[in-house]
Amino acid sequence: MHRSRQQVLTKVMEEDLTVLVEGRTGVTWFLGALEGTFAGAPFAAGLRYTRTWIYDHDHGWRVVAAHASSV
Numbered sequence: 001m002h003r004s005r006q007q008v009l010t011k012v013m014e015e016d017l018t019v020l021v022e023g024r025t026g027v028t029w030f031l032g033a034l035e036g037t038f039a040g041a042p043f044a045a046g047l048r049y050t051r052t053w054i055y056d057h058d059h060g061w062r063v064v065a066a067h068a069s070s071v
Contacts (some may be wrong), residue, residue, distance in 0.1 A: 033047075047070055
């Protein structure tokens with residue numbers, strides 16, 4: 001969504017961020033308030049993002065799974 005500019009964020013306010021790393025795998029939990037546009041329409045929302053990451057020497061940290069929900 002970001003790459004295609006379908007979603008453009010103008011404000012990100014982090015309320016909580018938890019990071020767990022075990023070897024070359026990590027999980028992040030983000031809670032915050034976002035503002036911007038989606039498909040050209042303005043939005044403001046509280047969101048929780050959960051992402052699973054994997055590390056490799058060629059690419060660094062990459063997201064392999066993600067989930068977002070409104071709060």
